[in-house]
Amino acid sequence: MLPIDAAAHSSRWRRRHPLDKACLGLGLTILAISLPAWPGAPLVGIAALVVLLGPAGVPPRRLWRAWRVPLGFCVTGALPLLFAVGGADGFVSFAPSGPVIAGQLLARTSAASLGVLLFAFTTPLSDVLPRLVRAKVPPAVVDVALVTYRMSFLLLDSMAQVRQAQAARLGHTTRGAAWRSLAGLGATTFVRAFDRAARLQDGLAGRGYDGTLRVLVPQTTMSRRFLAATAALLVALTVLTLVLERFLP
Amino acid sequence: MHIAEGYLPPLHAVAWGAASAPFVVHGVRALTREVKAHPESTLLLGASGAFTFVLSALKIPSVTGSCSHPTGTGLGAILFRPPIMAVLGTITLLFQALLLAHGGLTTLGANAFSMAVVGPWAGYASYCLLRRFGAPLMACVFVGAFAADLSTYCMTSVQLALAFPDPDSGFLGALGKFGGIFAVTQVPLAVSEGLLTVLVMRLLTQSSRGELTRLGVLVPRRADAGSGTENNTNKGAVTG
Numbered sequence: 001m002l003p004i005d006a007a008a009h010s011s012r013w014r015r016r017h018p019l020d021k022a023c024l025g026l027g028l029t030i031l032a033i034s035l036p037a038w039p040g041a042p043l044v045g046i047a048a049l050v051v052l053l054g055p056a057g058v059p060p061r062r063l064w065r066a067w068r069v070p071l072g073f074c075v076t077g078a079l080p081l082l083f084a085v086g087g088a089d090g091f092v093s094f095a096p097s098g099p100v101i102a103g104q105l106l107a108r109t110s111a112a113s114l115g116v117l118l119f120a121f122t123t124p125l126s127d128v129l130p131r132l133v134r135a136k137v138p139p140a141v142v143d144v145a146l147v148t149y150r151m152s153f154l155l156l157d158s159m160a161q162v163r164q165a166q167a168a169r170l171g172h173t174t175r176g177a178a179w180r181s182l183a184g185l186g187a188t189t190f191v192r193a194f195d196r197a198a199r200l201q202d203g204l205a206g207r208g209y210d211g212t213l214r215v216l217v218p219q220t221t222m223s224r225r226f227l228a229a230t231a232a233l234l235v236a237l238t239v240l241t242l243v244l245e246r247f248l249p
Numbered sequence: 250m251h252i253a254e255g256y257l258p259p260l261h262a263v264a265w266g267a268a269s270a271p272f273v274v275h276g277v278r279a280l281t282r283e284v285k286a287h288p289e290s291t292l293l294l295g296a297s298g299a300f301t302f303v304l305s306a307l308k309i310p311s312v313t314g315s316c317s318h319p320t321g322t323g324l325g326a327i328l329f330r331p332p333i334m335a336v337l338g339t340i341t342l343l344f345q346a347l348l349l350a351h352g353g354l355t356t357l358g359a360n361a362f363s364m365a366v367v368g369p370w371a372g373y374a375s376y377c378l379l380r381r382f383g384a385p386l387m388a389c390v391f392v393g394a395f396a397a398d399l400s401t402y403c404m405t406s407v408q409l410a411l412a413f414p415d416p417d418s419g420f421l422g423a424l425g426k427f428g429g430i431f432a433v434t435q436v437p438l439a440v441s442e443g444l445l446t447v448l449v450m451r452l453l454t455q456s457s458r459g460e461l462t463r464l465g466v467l468v469p470r471r472a473d474a475g476s477g478t479e480n481n482t483n484k485g486a487v488t489g
Contacts, residue, residue, distance in 0.1 A: 002348045026354065033255045033262070033355055069350045073253040077409075085426050087417030095416050105256065105413075112255025116354055120347045140284040140291065141277055145340050147295020148302065152344065155303045183448030190300055190453060194460050197296035201289045211288030 001153055004066055004120050012057040013122040017222045018131060024051070024230045025119030031237055032111035037104035039248055040241040045111035047237055048118055058121045066121070070113040077109070078102035125149050130217045143213045151196060158192050159185060251345065251360055252408065254353025261412050266358025269339075272366045276335035283333075294329075298337045301325050302344055305351075319442045320401050323394030324449065326369035327376050328464050338365025363404035372397025386454075387447050394446035398439035402431045 001009075008014070013021060025048075032044040052058045082098035085091060095101075129149060132142050162185050166172065171181035201209075257265070283290050304321030325334045339361045345351040352360045376393030380386075406427040415422030453461055461467045 004350065005348055029254065029353075029355060030259075033257075033259050066350050070253050070353070073251065073351075074256070077253060077256055080426050080430060081413055083426070084415055084417040085422045086415070093417075097416055101413070109253050109255040112353065112355065113253070113350065116254050116346065117350060120350070125344070125347060138277055138281050140281045141336060141340075143284070143291045144280065144294045144298060144336070145343075147292055148298030148337075148340055149344065151296055151299035152302045155299050159303055179444070179448065182445060183452060186304065186445065186449040187452035187456065189303055190449070190460075191457050193296040193300040194293070194457065197292040201292045204292070205289075209288065211284065211291065213291065 002156075003062060004117075005124055007058065007062050007121050008124040011122040012055075014124070014127075015218065015220055016122070016226065017220045018123050018128050020222055020226045020230070021119050021123050023227060024233075025115050025117075025122075027115070027230060027234045028118065028237075029112045029115030031234060032108055032115055035238065035241045036245050037108050039244045040237075041104070041107035041111040043237055043241055043244075045107065045114055047233060048111060048114035052114065052118050052121065056118060056122050058117075063117065063121070066117055067110075067113060071110060074106050074109040074113075078105050081105065126215075127218065130215055139212065146213055146215065147197075147200075151193065154196065155189055155193055159189055162188050251342075251352035251364075252356040252405065254346070254356060256353070257356050257359055257408070257412050259355075261408070262355045262358060264358075265356075265362050265408065269335075269358050269362040269366055272332075272335045273339050273361065276332040276339075279332040280336050294333070294337070297325070297329050297333075298340050301334075301337050302341045305341070305345065319445060320364060320368060320398050322364055322368035322401060323372035323376075323390075323397030323442065324446045326373040326397060327390060327393050327450075328461075328466060330465075331366075331369040331373045334369040335361070335365045338369065341365075359408050363401050363408065367404040368397040368401035371400035387451065390450045391443040391447045395439045395443035398442045399435065402435040402439075403428065406431055 028044055028048045032041055035041070035044065052063055053060060079102070081102040082095060084093050084095040084098070087093050126146075126149065129142055129146050132145075133139050163181075166181040166185065170177070171184075172178045280294065284294070301321050304319055304324070322334065322338065325337065329337065339357070342352055342357055342360050342364065343354075346353050346357065372393040375396040376389045379389040379392055384392075406424055409427045410420050410423035413423055414420045415426060418425075454467065458467060462469050
């Protein structure tokens, strides 16, 4: 199981309705990209961080391990904005407005990532996917997504085992061996995926499979208090940003 | 290659979502038709989606000594066709956003457009074009994977340049800037992905001939077609 999903399954908010958490997490994300980056993004980021580490109870180390991935992308993505090309100062020159734009982008992407992580760290995908049918997503697509989700972990495990076996046979010692091992790994994964699908099909056919995958979804109800608190937080962040924008440089 | 969460302005995020929607809807219709006609395809398509997802966990050795991961869009498009890849690619991007914190939800439309639409279609078009001219299968596979990988990065450069035009030279300058940065790392990576895809396909033609025939990548041999069987064999030339 992947770390974020494992954390979501043992989250303090595991039994909350996914829509409650979507309103909060994705609401923060939308605010992060919609409000003025200064001071909106830092405010949204701090709010998301407080909710993640406080009420949601996400361990800081796990959060950092997950957050540093998008942070890395944000930093590398912001670097090109520091330079301008084809101007009067030479083919490549320092852009005077670059640091401000890069800083705003960094703040916005960091805060937006925290909003999505809030949802991801508290809501397992297995709780979300079956409910997508109610959101008018075609059942066939939801079924394929469910099989993809469940089979991904099996294939990742299988890949790790194959990679370990290849390493034990000195399959990564030279560049040529590494390429051969990599190709073998990809092909083996394909074969195993299809083999597993065929065996699943046989098993389901024996149980009267009619084309619909029926899974038990934990019954939860939406909380009015939670939604009201979410709305209050989002409105407060919006108002605070618009007010502070007038007073701050 | 994934555009990070929050990187695009809201208007761009919505516009790219709208641009990718027709392709994804077309793919959803194709997938729904397929599942209605053959209910057992659900499992096969799910397995294909999982295969696409774990492909991104493969680390390709890079020329600089570092490593990166393949997009998998070329191989996916050749095996499963671009409309299906539009759906599987979007599902994979959603999973990557929520399970790995790669990409994002507000940038899902933009990422889907480059990785689940442009990449697969460019790769599949190159593959089909070369097949039509009678090129060997492995050459077609290499070009298909190379084109899919490179076109994905080109499209991402366009998306980034539109969102952040250069202060001096505008969109074209930004396109050159982002494209130039990508080119240093991504042209070697596209070659690497092409080579890896060829190696994978070579192994698959030896070990999974039946599956490749079922997917339409290989033409059934006369003996198989006559007897109506699709056996996995380790011998025989590729006829597809």
